Amino acid sequence: MLTMDDIIRDGHPNLRKVADDVQLPPSDEDKKILADMMEFVQNSQNPEIAAKYNLRPGIGLAAPQINVTKKMIAIHVKDDKDKLYSHALFNPKIISHSVEKAYLSSGEGCLSVDENIPGFVPRHARITVKAYDLEGKEIQLRLKGMPAIVFQHEIDHLHGIMFYDHINKQDPYYRPENAIEIIR
Template sequence: MLTMDDIVRDGHPVLRKVAEEVKLPASQEDKTILESMLQYVKNSQDPEVAQEHGLRPGIGLAAPQINVSKRMIAVHVNDEKGNLFSYALFNPKIISHSVERSYLAAGEGCLSVDESIPGYVPRYARVTVKGTDLDGTEVKLRLKGLPAIVFQHEIDHLNGIMFYDHINKQDPYKEIPNASPIER
């Protein structure tokens, strides 16, 4: 079981590397790693399990965050209507996105970043993501709202990009043109 001890923190060089594509069909080792990532995110949202194991709650995790430089992400999040988006994907890619932007009104956080970094993180309001699930099936997801933001945040990790790289350094709360806030 993954715990906070397995998660590398900001400043670790793996977080700034571009992760390698996963050879498909995925090896048993890669599948096991990806399954454990999804399990972490689920466990971290269960108050009893999280407290017992000292897990910080998360809604997404990318393999570089556990010091595995491979293109794998796990997301477990509900949208504003309560629909669950629970995916473990190999080689996820954004294949299209909206012109409109969105951002989390409260800002973003990250399991690899211990301190709070204030500011708006501009994201695409809608994205289409393609990837391969644990069964080897190609998945195509049309996302908006919080799930779209989470997938963009995790895919950024695969490219060595941290959420705070997107924040305006001079004015962290500067209005983002053509963007709508998302409350969480």
């Protein structure tokens, strides 16, 4: 079982590396790593398990955060209509996105970043992602709102990009014109 001890922290060089594609069909080892990542995200949202193992709550995790530089993400998040988006994916790629922007009212956080970094993180309001599931089957997801934000955050990790790289350094609370504010 993964714990916070398995998560590398900001400043570790592997958080800034571009991750490698996962060979398909995925190996048993890669499937196990991805399944463990999903288990961590789900466990971190369970108050009893999180308290027992001292897990910080998370809604997404990318393989580079556990020091595995491969394109794998695990996401377990609900949208504003309480619909669950629970996906463990290999080689996720944004294949289209809106011009319209969105950002979280509370800013973003990250399991690899221990301190709070204030500011708005502009993202695409809507995205389409192509990826492969645990069995290596191709899937396509159309996302908006909170799930779209989370997918962009985790996919950024696969390219060595941290959420705070998107914050306007001169004006951290700059709101992109006509952007959708997602209350969180």
